Amino acid sequence: xxxxxxxxxxxxxxxxxxxxxxxxxxxxxxxxxxxxxxxxxxxxxxxxxxxxxxxxxxxxxxxxxxxxxxxxxxxxxxxxxxxxxxxxxxxxxxxxxxxxxxxxxxxxxxxxxxxxxxxxxxxxxxxxxxxxxxxxxxxxxxxxxxxxxxxxxxxxxxxxxxxxxxxxxxxxxxxxxxxxxxxxxxxxxxxxxxxxxxxxxxxxxxxxxxxxxxxxxxxxxxxxxxxxxxxxxxxxxxxxxxxxxxxxxxxxxxxxxxxxxxxxxxxxxxxxxxxxxxxxxxxxxxxxxxxxxxxxxxxxxxxxxxxxxxxxxxxxxxxxx
Amino acid sequence: xxxxxxxxxxxxxxxxxxxxxxxxxxxxxxxxxxxxxxxxxxxxxxxxxxxxxxxxxxxxxxxxxxxxxxxxxxxxxxxxxxxxxxxxxxxxxxxxxxxxxxxxxxxxxxxxxxxxxxxxxxxxxxxxxxxxxxxxxxxxxxxxxxxxxxxxxxxxxxxxxxxxxxxxxxxxxxxxxxxxxxxxxxxxxxxxxxxxxxxxxxxxxxxxxxxxxxxxxxxxxxxxxxxxxxxxxxxxxxxxxxxxxxxxxxxxxxxxxxxxxxxxxxxxxxxxxxxxxxxxxxxxxxxxxxxxxxxxxxxxxxxxxxxxxxxxxxxxxxxxx
Numbered sequence: 001x002x003x004x005x006x007x008x009x010x011x012x013x014x015x016x017x018x019x020x021x022x023x024x025x026x027x028x029x030x031x032x033x034x035x036x037x038x039x040x041x042x043x044x045x046x047x048x049x050x051x052x053x054x055x056x057x058x059x060x061x062x063x064x065x066x067x068x069x070x071x072x073x074x075x076x077x078x079x080x081x082x083x084x085x086x087x088x089x090x091x092x093x094x095x096x097x098x099x100x101x102x103x104x105x106x107x108x109x110x111x112x113x114x115x116x117x118x119x120x121x122x123x124x125x126x127x128x129x130x131x132x133x134x135x136x137x138x139x140x141x142x143x144x145x146x147x148x149x150x151x152x153x154x155x156x157x158x159x160x161x162x163x164x165x166x167x168x169x170x171x172x173x174x175x176x177x178x179x180x181x182x183x184x185x186x187x188x189x190x191x192x193x194x195x196x197x198x199x200x201x202x203x204x205x206x207x208x209x210x211x212x213x214x215x216x217x218x219x220x221x222x223x224x225x226x227x228x229x230x231x232x233x234x235x236x237x238x239x240x241x242x243x244x245x246x247x248x249x250x251x252x253x254x255x256x257x258x259x260x261x262x263x264x265x266x267x268x269x270x271x272x273x274x275x276x277x278x279x280x281x282x283x284x285x286x287x288x289x290x291x292x293x294x295x296x297x298x299x300x301x302x303x304x305x306x307x308x309x310x311x312x313x314x315x316x317x318x319x320x321x
Numbered sequence: 322x323x324x325x326x327x328x329x330x331x332x333x334x335x336x337x338x339x340x341x342x343x344x345x346x347x348x349x350x351x352x353x354x355x356x357x358x359x360x361x362x363x364x365x366x367x368x369x370x371x372x373x374x375x376x377x378x379x380x381x382x383x384x385x386x387x388x389x390x391x392x393x394x395x396x397x398x399x400x401x402x403x404x405x406x407x408x409x410x411x412x413x414x415x416x417x418x419x420x421x422x423x424x425x426x427x428x429x430x431x432x433x434x435x436x437x438x439x440x441x442x443x444x445x446x447x448x449x450x451x452x453x454x455x456x457x458x459x460x461x462x463x464x465x466x467x468x469x470x471x472x473x474x475x476x477x478x479x480x481x482x483x484x485x486x487x488x489x490x491x492x493x494x495x496x497x498x499x500x501x502x503x504x505x506x507x508x509x510x511x512x513x514x515x516x517x518x519x520x521x522x523x524x525x526x527x528x529x530x531x532x533x534x535x536x537x538x539x540x541x542x543x544x545x546x547x548x549x550x551x552x553x554x555x556x557x558x559x560x561x562x563x564x565x566x567x568x569x570x571x572x573x574x575x576x577x578x579x580x581x582x583x584x585x586x587x588x589x590x591x592x593x594x595x596x597x598x599x600x601x602x603x604x605x606x607x608x609x610x611x612x613x614x615x616x617x618x619x620x621x622x623x624x625x626x627x628x629x630x631x632x633x634x635x636x637x638x639x640x641x642x
Contacts, residue, residue: 004456005456007459007463008455008456008459071422074414074415075415075416075418075419094397094462095396095462097392097395097418097421098396098455098459100422102455102459108429108444109451112441112447113448120440120441127430127434130426130430131423134325134423134426135325135326137419137422138419138423142328
């Protein structure tokens with residue numbers, strides 16, 4: 001990242017999990033799960049190209065993902081990210097805005113400067129995704145102002161649209177960029193992008209389950225993290241969507257004057273499970289994974305890469321962190 | 322801006338001066354001066370193309386400019402922009418971060434989706450500029466933490482580098498994008514970009530003069546605006562760079578516990594003028610304008626557009642707002 005100002009470079013390296021706030025390299029393993037990078041490389045291999053062709057795509061996707069985490073943490077007021085202070089907590093809000101901008105600029109530059117004749121198509125793919133990310137975050141922020149239940153409440157289908165923009169688009173972009181940079185025809189790119197988008201929706205559904213019922217020792221997140229933050233996630237909305245007295249009772253517990261304490265959160269989690277929110281979310285994840293797998297079969301892919309993609313898809317559903 | 326979420330669209334329209342906070346169209350004339358759009362159109366005409374070819378460039382430059390104002394106002398804590406509340410004041414910090422991201426995404430998309438064979442070169446030009454903007458803002462933010470005078474003080478040449486990134490790059494980009502989209506050869510693009518960059522440095526120097534000695538009734542900014550905000554601008558740094566007892570006295574006035582009141586600001590303005598800060602800045606502006614004009618002569622441009630560019634250059638030096 002040669003053209004970065006050293007200070008924004010330091011913040012970007014911190015956000016990426018490469019170093020601590022003093023700039024010292026950090027090998028504590030606080031990076032992400034590597035799903036996006038793997039998708040990009042496999043996207044290129046699946047269309048018969050060298051995985052190395054996808055590297056600018058993998059880099060761009062990782063940078064834009066980090067950009068979005070960084071800015072979203074400011075908007076959501078989330079003080080912790082990957083068990084460390086969020087960038088805005090560590091460096092201040094203004095500098096964190098700038099660090100995000102720098103990462104986004106580097107992401108675009110990486111693609112725009114890719115040698116060969118696929119840079120323009122890669123940039124167009126990237127731009128579609130960037131617009132989707134921003135739109136998904138706008139939807140998510142607006143959800144906060146809407147009631148849990150009754151008129152104006154967020155329904156599971158609206159949540160799905162938000163997740164498709166906020167999470168699905170980027171996983172779709174990762175595998176599509178690999179294919180674009182590998183020189184795949186438009187139809188294959190579109191099919192792979194659809195597979196990635198549904199994988200992203202499955203990924204988000206699993207995330208929502210882990211955010212309520214995940215093991216803190218494995219996820220690295222506080223117990224009942226999403227409940228205590230009052231996040232409107234799929235399990236909650238699915239549980240409430242059933243209606244009736246039990247849903248009404250649940251809704252009454254969800255707007256407490258203070259954040260839920262441990263006991264109240266455990267009670268809510270049990271109620272959501274009883275109302276079928278957990279099962280519905282698991283079904284939602286499985287449904288999207290099936291759609292993603294069907295899309296994979298529709299594309300004419302090289303066998304080994306298709307198998308590896310399938311294995312990655314299984315990991316997304318079965319992961320515990 | 323069809324793919325924008327309506328809410329970010331409303332914030333973007335407000336930031337661009339197109340509407341008020343209720344979304345009602347606003348014709349109060351609070352938009353900018355139109356220099357960047359004019360540069361883009363003249364850039365295309367100067368290389369013999371139709372000015373209309375430059376429109377995606379003009380749009381992208383205006384959007385990225387508004388993005389940078391929006392995010393910079395958050396970082397600088399500036400509550401007013403063009404005589405209205407800044408976006409972060411009107412809508413909140415988080416939403417303003419998102420609105421800036423949306424504008425940047427739209428800027429990139431506008432160029433990436435430009436039909437014809439010049440989109441890729443335009444996107445590369447845009448990315449260079451975006452990196453420069455971010456780097457310039459990083460330099461500017463870091464200046465705040467440095468002393469006015471003595472060891473570690475910001476010198477006029479460091480200020481020039483910051484201004485070249487923060488202001489020069491975008492004016493260079495505007496005229497270069499026009500030329501790129503008009504199909505000009507690389508050498509002409511580079512020369513026009515240099516002309517625009519020096520025009521930008523002249524623009525910033527004039528801005529710095531107006532920020533201290535401008536007529537509030539004309540500029541629309543409070544009297545002694547930059548002094549009262551404690552901004553390290555060229556006139557201040559040039560005055561201090563002379564050294565000696567008078568500069569030392571000036572420096573002692575510049576770190577007051579409260580913002581300077583009207584009387585103190587008037588005293589500082591007079592002292593800076595006495596120490597040659599105003600003349601040095603006027604010379605700086607003229608020098609950059611001469612360099613810009615020389616670059617214009619070096620490029621082989623169509624006569625009418627070259628004359629119009631020259632007229633625009635003169636306006637930048639002589640403007641009073």
